[in-house]
Amino acid sequence: MNRYLPIRKVYAREVLDSRGNPTVEAEITVGEGIVGKDGYTGRAIVPSGASTGKFEALELRDAEPRYRGLGVQRAVEHVNTVLADAVLGENALCQSRIDCLLLEADGTEKKEHMGANAILAVSLAVADAAAKAMRMPLYQYLGGCKSTQLPVPMMNILNGGKHADNTVDFQEFMIMPVGACCFKEGLRMCAEVYHTLKEFLKERKLSAAVGDEGGFAPDVQGAKEALAMMAEAVKRAGYTLGKDICFAIDVAASELYEEDKKAYYFPGESFMTGTEVYRTAEEMTAYYEELTETFPVLSIEDGLDQEDWEGWQRLTQRLGQKVQLVGDDLFVTNTERIARGITMGAGNAVLIKVNQIGTLTEAMEAVELAHKAGYRTILSHRSGESEDTFLADLAVAAGSGQIKAGAPCRGERTAKYNRLLAIEDMLGETACYDYKGINGNLRK
Structure with missing residues (x-):
């Protein structure tokens, strides 16, 4: 684009996320005239994870008494001073240049000086402001006129791990409405199964309280029992398991791994059975094979530790032809780690979390690299979220x-x-919602 759309104002504030913890919100005003007269203001609120990979970009926290050490005043100050100076007057339509300037202002690989939360807030808000100035929906501004594919939701309906205070060791149990004709119907199917599961839990005198991401958090013995309850909910809701609804799991195995024992410890399962439960990488792989043979599990995320590249290779060789093996902590939306995984044949899909890497440009580069290699991608929220909807537009754009x-x-x-x-309504008849199977091309 040749049009010049200068950044006129940069401002950030400390706000709260869905867990009641502070995070950064940025406002960027762009326009050729006087701010407030004919300018356009974009906004972005940065999410925050509870289960984080060690290779993620740094989320800067104040480590002071206020907000129990979780304040983000320093990150906010960095936006309002150093980062503002870096981008004021720059062309908001040149997203890659803006993001490059933000990275240069920080100067570290993991965004340790400014904080990835400060950098990302500016990066996303610039894109939002530019889309508004161009009078385009954000998804179209980011992805172009061919951005017509609505994503299949991987809807979390049962929480465990660090996302809930219960005995479930795996972090997320999700449903995927693969048999839906469109996003609207897929969302309805998921909501009906979700409420049916709630009724079923109450029947069994189990807790229907929810975890960080809204999934129920009952005390159950392990993954098999959790999936069996979900299967019953799908049936009671009137759907066919494996045809209308399939399952996905986020293990978050790095949270279970004990380096000294070279094994994965299952504290909830140990508590429920009264016996210490450890599994080696080989036993984890065998466990996943058993689960996928019993239930229609299409996707397994973070099945092994974030540094066990060889284990991921073996896991992919065993299950990669029939199951989507998603690297989250393994890849952390980082092109260098994704490239290593592609070379080694570790995993076959990448979870994309913009706050893991810190800028919109880097996240989109990660998507592009994955797709070119035939790896699938999933756009993902974090456990600490906000009312910001940027993720939805980005999923369609990508x-x-x-x-x-x-x-x-x-x-x-x-x-x-x-x-x-x-977005589906805006796209009308051009909207595409088509889950083509785990080995299909999801980009069509």
């Missing part, structure tokens, strides 16, 4: 075909789903 946005409850989760409903 053509990923899959999204993780949580359960069909809690406003920070439903905001993303409702935005996707609006």
Whole structure:
């Protein structure tokens, strides 16, 4: 684009995320005239994870008494001073240049000086402001006129691990409405299964309280029992398991791994059975094979530790032809780590979290690299979210075909789903929702 759209104002504030913790919100005003007269203001709120990979970009926290050490005043100050100076007057339509200037202002690989939360807030808000100035929907501004594919939701309906205070060791159990004709119907199917599961849990006198991402958090013995309850909910809701609804799992194995024992410890399962439960990488792989033979599990995320590249290779050789093996902590939306995985044949899909890497440009480069190599991508929220809906537009723009946005409850989760409903309406007959199977091309 040759048009010049200068950044006129940069401002950030400390706001709260869905867990009641501070995060950064940025406002960017662009326009050729006087701010407030004919300018356009974009906004972005940065999400935050509870289960984080050690190779993620740094989320800067104040480590002071206020907000129990989780304040982000320093990150906010960095936006309002150093980062503002770096981008004021720059062309908001040149996203890659803006992001490059932000990275130069920080100067570290993991965004340790400014904080990835400060950098990302500016990066996303610039894109939002530019889309508004161009009078284009954000998804179209980011992805172009061919951005027509609505993502299949990987909807979290049962929480465990660091996302819930219960005995479930795996972090997320999700449903995927693969048999739906469109996003609207897929969302309805998921919501009906979700509420049916709630009724079933109450029948069994189990807790229907929810975890960080809105999924229920009952005390159950392990993955098999959790999946069996989900299967019953699918049946009771009137759907066919494996045809209408399939399952996905986020193991978050790095949270279970004990380096000294070279094994994965299952504290919840140990508590429920009264016996210490450890599994080696080989036993984890065998466990996943058993689960996929018993239930229609299409996707397994972070099945092994984030540094066990050889284990990931073996896991992919065993299961990669029939199951989507997603690297989250393994890849952390980082092109260098994704390239290593592609070379080694570790995993076959990448979870994309913009706050893992820190800029919109880097996240889009990660998507492009993955797709070129035949790896699938899933756009993902974090456990600490907000009402910001950028993720929904980005999922359509990236053509990923899959999204993780949580359960069909809690406003920070439903905001993303409702935005996707609006996008589907805007696209009309050109909207595409087509899950082609685990080995299919999700980008069509």
